[in-house]
Amino acid sequence: MKTRLISIAVLSCLSAASQAATLKISCGAVGQELELCKQAVAQWSKKTGNEVQVVATPNDSNERLALYQQILGSGSDKIDVFQIDVVWPGILASHLADLKPLAAGVEKQHFAGIVSNNTVAGRLVAMPWFTDAGLLYYRKDLLAKYRLPVPDTWEALAAAARKIQDAERAAGNDKMWGYVWQGRAYEGLSCDALEWVVSYKGGTILDAATGKPTINNPQAVKALTTAAGWVGTITPKAVLNYGEEEARGVFQAGNAVFMRNWPYAWSLTQKTDSAVKDKVGVVALPKGGADGRRAATLGGWQLAVSRYTKNQKLAADLVLYLTSSEVQKQRALNGSYNPTISALYRDPDILKANPFFGELYNTFTSAVGRPSSVSRNRYNQVSNQFWNATHDVLAGKSDAASALARLDATLKRIAPPK
Numbered sequence: 001m002k003t004r005l006i007s008i009a010v011l012s013c014l015s016a017a018s019q020a021a022t023l024k025i026s027c028g029a030v031g032q033e034l035e036l037c038k039q040a041v042a043q044w045s046k047k048t049g050n051e052v053q054v055v056a057t058p059n060d061s062n063e064r065l066a067l068y069q070q071i072l073g074s075g076s077d078k079i080d081v082f083q084i085d086v087v088w089p090g091i092l093a094s095h096l097a098d099l100k101p102l103a104a105g106v107e108k109q110h111f112a113g114i115v116s117n118n119t120v121a122g123r124l125v126a127m128p129w130f131t132d133a134g135l136l137y138y139r140k141d142l143l144a145k146y147r148l149p150v151p152d153t154w155e156a157l158a159a160a161a162r163k164i165q166d167a168e169r170a171a172g173n174d175k176m177w178g179y180v181w182q183g184r185a186y187e188g189l190s191c192d193a194l195e196w197v198v199s200y201k202g203g204t205i206l207d208a209a210t211g212k213p214t215i216n217n218p219q220a221v222k223a224l225t226t227a228a229g230w231v232g233t234i235t236p237k238a239v240l241n242y243g244e245e246e247a248r249g250v251f252q253a254g255n256a257v258f259m260r261n262w263p264y265a266w267s268l269t270q271k272t273d274s275a276v277k278d279k280v281g282v283v284a285l286p287k288g289g290a291d292g293r294r295a296a297t298l299g300g301w302q303l304a305v306s307r308y309t310k311n312q313k314l315a316a317d318l319v320l321y322l323t324s325s326e327v328q329k330q331r332a333l334n335g336s337y338n339p340t341i342s343a344l345y346r347d348p349d350i351l352k353a354n355p356f357f358g359e360l361y362n363t364f365t366s367a368v369g370r371p372s373s374v375s376r377n378r379y380n381q382v383s384n385q386f387w388n389a390t391h392d393v394l395a396g397k398s399d400a401a402s403a404l405a406r407l408d409a410t411l412k413r414i415a416p417p418k
């Protein structure tokens with residue numbers, strides 16, 4: 001009997017060993033992303049006995065997309081699990097496995113809008129991991145010092161930024177700037193610029209129902225002209241090459257009054273080594289003039305399983321663990337990554353660590369989507385044209401009216417109505 005038990009034990013060890021696989025997951029590396037991805041992956045490895053290699057990817061979303069398209073386009077099984085942007089399901093769907101049968105209903109715990117965004121032709125091609133919306137970070141101490149309210153409109157923001165920047169420079173901080181954001185010619189600029197345009201009620205680039213370009217309108221011209229006026233006055237010219245991390249670097253060093261960024265920046269600005277710890281407030285972005293509205297672009301990342309993986313079930317198990325309530329809570333506490341599971345917005349620990357998750361709940365749930373559903377696999381081309389046109393205006397190479405007229409013509413060619 002004893003020998004039999006031992007041999008069963010040995011056999012099951014052997015079979016566990018032979019089943020253990022090595023998976024590869026691609027994770028983002030903006031802020032604390034890579035570190036948090038590695039931590040959670042290690043927890044899953046420990047639980048299941050499988051090895052996982054974490055592959056870091058470029059920070060700019062569009063560069064990451066180009067890398068993924070290269071890998072997936074060749075049918076390679078080099079990466080089993082991909083971290084994909086909220087605007088990519090329509091671009092990558094044909095390369096991704098349907099997770100619906102494997103998720104067995106847990107997707108219902110997540111925000112329905114994101115699940116529907118990730119469902120292409122009835123297939124759930126990615127599980128929601130974290131959601132994002134553009135936010136306004138501001139220096140509480142500086143607004144208090146100059147007795148200024150939190151600005152409600154872009155016009156009020158520009159005036160406050162100017163006043164504080166000038167006064168702080170006169171007082172000796174010659175590095176101080178009013179407002180930093182994402183101005184590089186990349187996907188992040190499309191997010192910022194969509195916020196400006198929507199805030200002035202200039203539409204969402206393409207009509208959501210017909211896909212026809214709507215961007216060539218006076219409100220959009222006003223939005224881009226306003227933003228171009230910030231460059232070199234309240235915003236350093238170097239913003240034309242800033243992504244999220246460059247903007248955060250300036251703000252976190254104490255050299256900007258306002259910053260536009262995603263929620264991940266909160267946790268980093270509150271670390272002990274941050275020059276602005278306890279001096280930061282977070283609110284919804286301003287309206288475009290008194291008649292405008294507040295607008296935050298919807299961002300966020302999902303986890304998808306490659307159709308070409310040799311370990312589909314195991315890869316899906318890793319995805320379900322990483323997107324679980326347990327891991328989303330850790331990521332919210334340690335990195336201010338917004339959960340995609342609505343119940344976590346009632347979790348007292350999470351709300352304590354990130355007060356704005358509760359205060360700005362509506363900003364997150366009513367964020368404006370980029371026109372990715374309507375342009376499907378053409379989204380990246382549409383966005384690329386939009387960020388280039390915007391960059392030309394910001395850099396003073398073109399006025400907004402001509403840039404948007406040209407953009408309209410180009411979009412008509414690449415995104416014909418359905």
Ligand code: GLC
Pocket residue numbers: 060061085086087132187188189191244262298299300301
């Ligand atoms: C953030 C958002 C993502 C967006 C990117 C642009 O990572 O979550 O959706 O595309 O920023 O830089």
